[in-house]
Amino acid sequence: MTYPRESTGLLLVDPYNDFLSEGGKLHGLAKPVADAVGTLDNLRKVVAAARKAGIQLFYVPHHRARPDDLKSWKYPSPYQIGAARAQVFAAGTWGGEWHPDFQPQAGDVLVHEHWGGSGFANTDLDYQLKQHGVQQVILVGMLANTCIESTGRFAAELGYHVTLVRDATAAFSPEAMHAAHELNGPTYAHAILTTEDVLTAIGP
Amino acid sequence: MTYPRESTGLLLVDPYNDFLSEGGKLHGLAKPVADAVGTLDNLRKVVAAARKAGIQLFYVPHHRARPDDLKSWKYPSPYQIGAARAQVFAAGTWGGEWHPDFQPQAGDVLVHEHWGGSGFANTDLDYQLKQHGVQQVILVGMLANTCIESTGRFAAELGYHVTLVRDATAAFSPEAMHAAHELNGPTYAHAILTTEDVLTAIGP
Amino acid sequence: MTYPRESTGLLLVDPYNDFLSEGGKLHGLAKPVADAVGTLDNLRKVVAAARKAGIQLFYVPHHRARPDDLKSWKYPSPYQIGAARAQVFAAGTWGGEWHPDFQPQAGDVLVHEHWGGSGFANTDLDYQLKQHGVQQVILVGMLANTCIESTGRFAAELGYHVTLVRDATAAFSPEAMHAAHELNGPTYAHAILTTEDVLTAIGP
Amino acid sequence: MTYPRESTGLLLVDPYNDFLSEGGKLHGLAKPVADAVGTLDNLRKVVAAARKAGIQLFYVPHHRARPDDLKSWKYPSPYQIGAARAQVFAAGTWGGEWHPDFQPQAGDVLVHEHWGGSGFANTDLDYQLKQHGVQQVILVGMLANTCIESTGRFAAELGYHVTLVRDATAAFSPEAMHAAHELNGPTYAHAILTTEDVLTAIGP
Numbered sequence: 001m002t003y004p005r006e007s008t009g010l011l012l013v014d015p016y017n018d019f020l021s022e023g024g025k026l027h028g029l030a031k032p033v034a035d036a037v038g039t040l041d042n043l044r045k046v047v048a049a050a051r052k053a054g055i056q057l058f059y060v061p062h063h064r065a066r067p068d069d070l071k072s073w074k075y076p077s078p079y080q081i082g083a084a085r086a087q088v089f090a091a092g093t094w095g096g097e098w099h100p101d102f103q104p105q106a107g108d109v110l111v112h113e114h115w116g117g118s119g120f121a122n123t124d125l126d127y128q129l130k131q132h133g134v135q136q137v138i139l140v141g142m143l144a145n146t147c148i149e150s151t152g153r154f155a156a157e158l159g160y161h162v163t164l165v166r167d168a169t170a171a172f173s174p175e176a177m178h179a180a181h182e183l184n185g186p187t188y189a190h191a192i193l194t195t196e197d198v199l200t201a202i203g204p
Numbered sequence: 205m206t207y208p209r210e211s212t213g214l215l216l217v218d219p220y221n222d223f224l225s226e227g228g229k230l231h232g233l234a235k236p237v238a239d240a241v242g243t244l245d246n247l248r249k250v251v252a253a254a255r256k257a258g259i260q261l262f263y264v265p266h267h268r269a270r271p272d273d274l275k276s277w278k279y280p281s282p283y284q285i286g287a288a289r290a291q292v293f294a295a296g297t298w299g300g301e302w303h304p305d306f307q308p309q310a311g312d313v314l315v316h317e318h319w320g321g322s323g324f325a326n327t328d329l330d331y332q333l334k335q336h337g338v339q340q341v342i343l344v345g346m347l348a349n350t351c352i353e354s355t356g357r358f359a360a361e362l363g364y365h366v367t368l369v370r371d372a373t374a375a376f377s378p379e380a381m382h383a384a385h386e387l388n389g390p391t392y393a394h395a396i397l398t399t400e401d402v403l404t405a406i407g408p
Numbered sequence: 409m410t411y412p413r414e415s416t417g418l419l420l421v422d423p424y425n426d427f428l429s430e431g432g433k434l435h436g437l438a439k440p441v442a443d444a445v446g447t448l449d450n451l452r453k454v455v456a457a458a459r460k461a462g463i464q465l466f467y468v469p470h471h472r473a474r475p476d477d478l479k480s481w482k483y484p485s486p487y488q489i490g491a492a493r494a495q496v497f498a499a500g501t502w503g504g505e506w507h508p509d510f511q512p513q514a515g516d517v518l519v520h521e522h523w524g525g526s527g528f529a530n531t532d533l534d535y536q537l538k539q540h541g542v543q544q545v546i547l548v549g550m551l552a553n554t555c556i557e558s559t560g561r562f563a564a565e566l567g568y569h570v571t572l573v574r575d576a577t578a579a580f581s582p583e584a585m586h587a588a589h590e591l592n593g594p595t596y597a598h599a600i601l602t603t604e605d606v607l608t609a610i611g612p
Numbered sequence: 613m614t615y616p617r618e619s620t621g622l623l624l625v626d627p628y629n630d631f632l633s634e635g636g637k638l639h640g641l642a643k644p645v646a647d648a649v650g651t652l653d654n655l656r657k658v659v660a661a662a663r664k665a666g667i668q669l670f671y672v673p674h675h676r677a678r679p680d681d682l683k684s685w686k687y688p689s690p691y692q693i694g695a696a697r698a699q700v701f702a703a704g705t706w707g708g709e710w711h712p713d714f715q716p717q718a719g720d721v722l723v724h725e726h727w728g729g730s731g732f733a734n735t736d737l738d739y740q741l742k743q744h745g746v747q748q749v750i751l752v753g754m755l756a757n758t759c760i761e762s763t764g765r766f767a768a769e770l771g772y773h774v775t776l777v778r779d780a781t782a783a784f785s786p787e788a789m790h791a792a793h794e795l796n797g798p799t800y801a802h803a804i805l806t807t808e809d810v811l812t813a814i815g816p
Contacts, residue, residue, distance in 0.1 A: 055478075072464075072515065073539040077364040079391050108481065110522045115532060116390055121361030124523060124530035130771025131481040135278070135745065145383075146391050150361070153354050157325030159742025161279040179349075179383035187283050187350050188321055203304070260684075276668075276719065277743040311684065316724045319736060326736035334567025335685040339541065363538025394703060482747070483773040487799050525800060529769030543686070553791075554799050558769070561762050565733030569687040587757075587791035595691050595758050596729055 001053070001163070001191050002059035003202050009134035010050040012150055013060045013119060013141030015043070015102035018088055018095035020142070025088050025095055030142065033177055034170035039142075042168040044101055045204075046140050053202045056132050057108045059098075060119035061148060064091035080116070117150030126158055136161035138198065140168040144180035158190040163191040165198055205295075205367070205395050207259070207406050213338035214254040217264045217323060217345030217352055219247065219306035220290055222299035224346070229292050229299055234346065237381055238374035243346075248305055257406045260336050261312045263302075264323035266351060270293035283357040284320070294295050303383040321354030330362055340365035342402065348384035360392040367395040369402055396408040409599050410570070411463070411610050417542035418458040421468045421549030421556055423451070423510035426442050426496055426503035428550070433503055438550065441585055442578035447550075450576040450603040452509055454548050455612075461610045464540050465516045467506075468527035470555060472499035488524070525558030534566055544569035546606065547603060548576040552588035564596040571599040573606055613775070613803050615667070616812050621746035622662040625753030625772055627655065630700055630707035632754070637700050637707055637763035640796060642754065645789055646782035651754075654780040654807035656713055657753050657816075665814045668744050669720045671710075672731035674759060676703035692728070729762030738770055748773035750810065753781040756792035768800040769775045775803040777810055 018024040020040060032042060050057060056076040063069075070076040076084070089096040104110060109132070112123035119125050129137070137160050139148050148169050155162045164185050171177045185192050193201070206281050222228040224244060226358050238244060254261060257351070267273075274280040293300040308314060313336070316327040333341070341364050348364040353371050359366045368389050375381045389396050397405070417573060426432035428448060442448060458465060471477075473495040478484040484492070497504040517540070520531040527533050537545070545568050547556050556577050561571045572593050579585045593600050601609070630636040632652060646652060662669060675681075677699040681800070682688040688696070701708040716722060724735040731737050741749070749772050751760050760781050767774045776797050783789045797804050805813070 046267070074541050075363065075539060076392060077360060077366075077392060077394050082601075109480075112530070112532075116361045117357065118361050121358075122520070122532035122535045124520075126531045127523060127769070130747070131483060133482050133747065135742070145388055150357050153321060153357060154325075154361075156281060157277065157320045157322050157354070157358075157739070161737045162281075170791045171388075175383075176387050177298070179379075179387050183377075183380050183383050184349055184353070184388075188281060188354070188601060190279060190281050276721075278745050279743060315686075316734070316736075319739060326724070326739045328724075328734035331565070331567045331727060331734045337686050340537070341542065351436070354690060361535070363535045483771065483802060485768060485774075485800060485802050524769045526763065526769050529766075553796055557796070558765050558800070561729065561765060561771075562733075564689060565728045565730050565762070567687065570689075581795075583791075584795050586786075587795050591785075591788050591791050592757055592761070592796075593613075596689060596762070598687060598689050 001201055003136055003138070003191070005054045007133055007135045009056050009058050009129055009132065009137050009149065011045065011058050011060050011119060011137050011151065012047065012102065012138045013139065013151060014062050015099050015141055016089050016095065017097055017099055020099040025086060028170045029171045030079055033172070033174060037167040037170065039168065039170040042165070043140055046101065046165060046168050046197055046198055049199050049202055051105070053066050055202060056134060057130060058125065059104055059108060059110045060125060060141070060151060061111065061113050063113040063115050064089045064096040066091050088160055117147045118154040119147065119151040120154040120158065130158070136163070138163045140165050142170060144169040144171045145176045149180050149184060162189045163193060164189050165193055165195055168195050205397070205405055207340055208292040209258045211337055211339045213260050213262050213333055213341050214250070214334065215262050215264050215323060215341050215343045216251065216306065216357060217343065217357065218266050219303050219345055220293050220299065221301055221303055224303040231292060233376045234374045237270070237376070237378060241371040241374065243372065243374040246369070247344055249367060250372050250402055251306065253403050253406055253408055260338065260405060262329065262332060263308055263312060263314045264329060264345070264355060265315065265317050266293055267319050268293045268300040269316040270295050321351050322358040323351065323355040324362065333364070339385055340367065342367045342369065344369050346374060348373040348375040349380045353384050353388060356389070357392050366393045367397060368393050369397055369399055372399050409601070409609055411546070413458065413462045414540055415543045416539065416578050417464050417466050417537055417545050418454065419466050419468050419527060419545050419547045419559065420455065420548065421559060422470050423507050424497050424503065424551055425505055425507055428507040428514050430437065433494060437580045441580070441582060445575040445578065447576065447578040450573070451548055454573060454606055455510065455601055457607050457610055457612055463610060464542060466533065466536060467512055467516060467518045468533060468549070468559060469519065469521050470497055471521045472497045472504040474499050481553055505525045508569050525555045526562040527555065527559040528562040544571070546571045546573065548573050550578055552553070552577040552579045553584045557588050557592060560593070561596050562577045570596050571601060571606070573601055573603055613629060613805070613813055615748055615750070617666045618746055619747045621668050621670050621741055621744065621750050622658065622669050623672050623731060623750050623751045623763065624634070624659065624714065625751065625763060627711050628701050628707065629709055629711055632711040636677055637698060639782065641784045642782045645784070645786060645809040649779040649782065651780065655752055657807055658777060658780050658810055659714065660789065661811050661814055661816055667814060670737065670740060671716055671722045672737060672763060673723065673725050674701055675725040675727050676701045676708040677702050711809050730766040731758050731759065731763040732752055732766040732770065741772070748775065750775045752777050754782055756781040756783040757788045761792050761796060762796070765800050774801045775805060776801050777807055780807050
């Protein structure tokens, strides 16, 4: 698997405190799997390696909750209703800020926030990828079977070469990880790698 | 859950002989789960009930394979390459025809063929739903964790109310069914029902 | 032409000071046509009538310029380059604020900013319309042959019923207005009305 | 302007007999402008030059009319209703066949038919472009202010580099041509060339 610097993009999905930091609203739910596979450290390695290799970074953020979200909507999903109730990634709060180790740097692209699971849906991600000449995307971040999987499925349908990184993500259960990487990933992704594989491919 | 006749659509995904008929190329792979949950009979029931209730039917077909598919493509996925090699749902063959019990009738909408998993991607499905005033979609057909799930994830991102029917679909393994309906479905779908539930809601 | 309250949306495109207020960067260019057709007053009337009728308002804003926009882009268009150079609708400036008479009110939907001409492209407009049950859109704002026309062409392709309002918009020349409403509008729009027509249809 | 062979695509829009051949349903309407600018001969030159240069061709076809089209639609536009009534580009008829000089050749991509004006809307054009590595599109065919313009506006919003060719298209009036190339084209396109310019750029 080769990742030409000028046509590869690293999609960093939802590196929020609520997911990645002690005390975050969803941190406890993801922690067992994250600790088991070493998510946080692997994310640090992949992001650092991508920066070093000159691969463009795209922040792909979930909608930051606001108190009056969904109020006038016809069809919010139960999942969206739950997230709104818990005010996950709440706008203007610590939980909706980036984890300290994943602060955007000059030149990073911050994509519009997405309302559901896919970073492409209702955002400028596809446009920004094209404007940067990206044809291959490497997906890391949270969670393997929700935002990463939806973003990956959309990327494949949009014609991108899609790489999942099985230990630079996490989920709320081992079986959700298994579903993402063993059952579903192989039906749409072009490559399912480890962090080690990625570092080998793009340089450490 | 209510399904107003005029704003509900039934999406019938890939009711091909290759999936649903004895001798079909993928029939054997899906048969254990399909037999266990009664897929074929439930599909018959849901389709008949929808027709009787005056709910609009949309055929959502996967691309029918042709010998020279993908030849000039940069990034066909391994899954697409495998399907092309096996010429699944081959154009002009029995495997790519509709199962005899699911022949389109006058007034049904035949959506453009999709290249990947989502019936929305690169097709006129969203347009046809809008042109028919559909705001809620009920998804049935094959397979639970591939085309149904991708179509459902897209439908949710597009703003539709999404209903999965857990026994009017199938998969290549029980754990893939489990992943579709217990792990992933609840993160994007609005309702996950049984055929019996659907018949109760729209009339038998 | 009828506009049911619950399935109609008013799309208010780019009501920025830079377009609509004395001293705005593009105000002078639009002023001759705007004065001739009474754009500002007609916008006030349509917006007030829509609010009174209980029709949902959607703000459809162009990207607010930032100094480092487009820097890393492969294919910014000449038009985008010009707008970036002039910092039209600059973020954090008066020019990029709403005209005083078109301040959003509680319950209005603020759509993501768009990068080009279409309010649908790379934004959540289609999603928000669906989440509010909107099937018919009335387009007002600036400019007739650029953002309004692109948004209208996209709306039609997405399956919406599209209404243009010929005197609740403006352009940089009378011939651009003519092109928008006499040459191109009739090839995609469902209705091309006057403000007076709209007031009659939805109530003054 | 440079057009690298491997990242450029020629989009050939609606080269149907109904547009381009004597006796076609829309031929008479387009003939005055087409004769004046030499549309047919320029299309021949551009297509030949693209083939010779190894630039990928994409056929971008409008929906071929069928007698029962639009019957169940909520919001067909007046333009679509007119085209359906006249059965323009009727399926299975001479009018809906390619002009004899523009027969697809092995390796050409035939995109799904579009329902409105944009070759991207509800089709696999964006997907096919990505699968062929195309980042720059050259648009030729019919008509300048309808399908070419809608396809061009969409292409720009999708992040492509867009080139219009002012004498390899036509319209129903000189003012519609003027609107397409002088008023609107410059607001979204990256280049507006002549056939001669294109031949110089890609080789004759």
